[in-house]
Amino acid sequence: MTQVEIKDLRKSFGAVExxxxxxxxxxxxxxxALVGPSGCGKSTILRLIAGLEEITSGEVRIxxxxxxxxxxxxxxxxMVFQNYALYPHMTVAQNMGFSLRLLKTPKKEIARxxxxxxxxxxxxxxxxxxxKQLSGGQRQRVAMGRAIVRQPQVFLxxxxxxxxxxKLRVQMRAELKAMHQRLRTTTIYVTHDQIExxxxxxxxxxxxxxxVEQVGRPLDLYDHPVNRFVAGFIGSPAMNFLPVSTTRGDAxxxxxxxxxxxxxxxxxxxxxxxxxxxxxxLRHTPDDAGLRATIESxxxxxxETLLQANLxxxxxxxxxxxxxxxxxxxxxxxxxxxxxAQLFDCATGARIVP
Numbered sequence: 368m369t370q371v372e373i374k375d376l377r378k379s380f381g382a383v384e385x386x387x388x389x390x391x392x393x394x395x396x397x398x399x400a401l402v403g404p405s406g407c408g409k410s411t412i413l414r415l416i417a418g419l420e421e422i423t424s425g426e427v428r429i430x431x432x433x434x435x436x437x438x439x440x441x442x443x444x445x446m447v448f449q450n451y452a453l454y455p456h457m458t459v460a461q462n463m464g465f466s467l468r469l470l471k472t473p474k475k476e477i478a479r480x481x482x483x484x485x486x487x488x489x490x491x492x493x494x495x496x497x498x499k500q501l502s503g504g505q506r507q508r509v510a511m512g513r514a515i516v517r518q519p520q521v522f523l524x525x526x527x528x529x530x531x532x533x534k535l536r537v538q539m540r541a542e543l544k545a546m547h548q549r550l551r552t553t554t555i556y557v558t559h560d561q562i563e564x565x566x567x568x569x570x571x572x573x574x575x576x577x578x579v580e581q582v583g584r585p586l587d588l589y590d591h592p593v594n595r596f597v598a599g600f601i602g603s604p605a606m607n608f609l610p611v612s613t614t615r616g617d618a619x620x621x622x623x624x625x626x627x628x629x630x631x632x633x634x635x636x637x638x639x640x641x642x643x644x645x646x647x648x649l650r651h652t653p654d655d656a657g658l659r660a661t662i663e664s665x666x667x668x669x670x671e672t673l674l675q676a677n678l679x680x681x682x683x684x685x686x687x688x689x690x691x692x693x694x695x696x697x698x699x700x701x702x703x704x705x706x707x708a709q710l711f712d713c714a715t716g717a718r719i720v721p
Contacts, residue, residue: 369395369396369429369430369520369521369552369553370392370393370394370395370429370430370553371392371393371416371427371428371429371521371553371555372392372393372426372427372428373389373390373391373392373393373412373416373425373426373427373428374390374425374426374427374428375388375389375390375424375425375426376388376389376390376412376415376422376424376425376426376427377389377422377423377424377425378408378411378415378420378422378423379423384423384577385408385411385577386408386411386412386415386423386577387576387577387578388425388578389408389412389425389574389577389578389579390425390579391572391579391582393553393555393570394553394570395553396551396552396553397553397554397569397570398544398547398554398556398567398568398569398570399554399555399556399568399569399570399571399572400556400557400558400563400564400567400568400570400571400572401413401555401556401557401558401572401574402557402558402559402560402561402563402564402571402572402573402574402600403559403573403574403575403580403600404559404575404600405559406576407574407575407576407577408574408576408577409557409559409572409574410525410526410557412557413446413523413525413555413557415427416442416444416521416523416555417439417442417444417446417523418434418437418438418439418442418444419439422435429442429443429444429520429521430520443519443520443521444519444520444521444522444523445466445513445514445515445517445519445521445522445523446514446522446523446524446525447507447510447511447513447514447522447523447524447525447527448510448525448527449525449526449527449529449530450530451498451506451507451509451510452510453498453506453509453510453513454498455497455498455499456497457497457498458494458495458496458497459485459490459493459494459495459496459497459498459501459509459512460478460481460485460494460495462498462509462513463481463484463485463494463509463512463513463516464477464478464480464481464516465513466513466516466517467480467481467516467517477516480516481494481512481516482494484512484515484516485512487515487546487549488508488511488512488515488542488546489508490505490508490509490512493505493509503530503531503532503535504531504535504538504539507527507528507530507531507539508542510527511527511543511546515546515550518552519552520552520553521552521553521554521555522552522553522554522555523554523555523557524543524554524555524556524557525557526557526558526559527539527543527556528540528558528560528563529558529559529560536563540563540566540567543556543567544566544567547567556568561600561601561602561603562603564585565585565589565601566585568585569584570582570583570584571583571584571585571588571601573588573596573597573600573601575596580593580594580596580597581593581594581597585601588601589601589602591718592709592718593717593718594711594715594716594717594718595608595641595643595711595716595717595718596716598643598709598711598718599643602645604646604673604684604686605646605684606643606644606645606646606709607643607644607645607646607649607678607681607683607684608641608642608643608681608711609622609623609641609642609644609678609679609681609683610622610623610639610640610641610642610679610681610713611623611628611639611640611641611642611710612638612639612640613633613634613636613637613638613640613710614637615634615635615636615637616634616635617634618630618631618634620633620640620642622642622658622678622679623679623680624679624680626658626659626679628642628658628703628708629705630705630708631705632705632721633710633719633721635721636710636719639713640710640711640712640713640719641710641711641712641713642708642709642710643708643709643710643711643718644683644703644707644708644709645707646673646683646684646685646686647686647688647707648703648704648707648708649683649685649686649687649701649702649703650687650701650702650703650704651685651687651691651699651700651701652699652700652701652702653700654700656700656702657700657701657702657703658678658679658700658701658702658703659678659698659699659700659701660676660677660678660683660685660698660699660700660701661676661677661696661697661698662674662675662676662693662694662695662696662697662698662699663675663676663677663682663695664695665691665693665694665695667690669690670688670689670690671686671687671688671689672686672687672689672690672691673685673686673687674686674687674691674693676699676701678701685701
């Protein structure tokens with residue numbers, strides 16, 4: 368069993384504490400993504416697990432063993448870095464087999480393992496090339512192969528796709544996910560791209576300022592965020608937020624410009640809140656019904672229309688699953704899917720559960 372447990376993990380650099388008692392568990396064989404804005408502490412956690420930084424306090428446990436004081440080379444962990452970290456003077460085969468040579472693995476076993484892994488990654492014909500002769504995607508596959516041949520207990524990925532172009536990132540996401548499904552090795556993946564986290568991970572850990580905001584399955588975070596930060600961070604295009612007020616017993620809420628929206632699930636609330644609406648939960652209506660918003664931009668992608676519009680003094684995004692021909696400055700009506708509407712406390716940011 369290679370369950371990973373992070374318990375009350377703290378890290379300080381001098382007088383500055385960057386991790387503030389982080390705790391979460393990673394089940395055996397799971398693919399877990401640590402996601403959050405730059406500087407939130409996700410890469411620091413990875414380096415602490417790998418033994419590249421010293422833990423200030425707390426525990427990192429792999430299986431039934433606390434590894435705080437275990438040397439990095441003895442943790443049975445393989446890490447793939449953002450910059451690939453390939454040796455330029457070594458061939459692909461030599462790079463992939465380097466860690467096995469350090470372990471004094473027999474040459475025949477190294478050759479077999481390297482060949483099998485390269486075939487799985489689709490780089491079998493590149494084994495005699497040097498890194499300078501490879502594309503970015505090929506270098507990333509070599510870096511992954513170097514980790515795979517070790518057959519570690521845990522894979523660590525530190526933003527491995529950030530240097531690739533958009534099309535190749537999509538392709539590599541699919542390949543990484545397929546690789547994990549074949550190997551079923553416990554994997555911890557750091558990214559600032561929530562799309563990567565949503566599409567690849569079994570479990571997502573959302574972080575902010577050295578704290579864990581929420582841990583859960585991707586769609587659980589999307590549908591049931593614990594607070595405004597998670598709601599705004601998870602989802603693309605991002606959730607819209609509008610100031611609203613409610614009156615206890617009234618099935619409608621009121622926007623700042625006086626427009627009203629029926630949300631009976633919040634009829635027991637009284638006060639000021641923030642309304643969260645995901646772009647795909649807005650629908651254009653051809654008559655005067657619904658909320659009135661003024662078009663600010665219109666992007667046609669063929670199968671969809673992405674609108675920016677001013678609603679009650681706030682620029683919102685609407686993602687329509689059809690073509691919609693409109694012009695800047697026009698006012699149109701939009702209906703809202705009540706089931707997708709969420710309210711957040713203005714002071715704490717916590718989501719209001721009706």
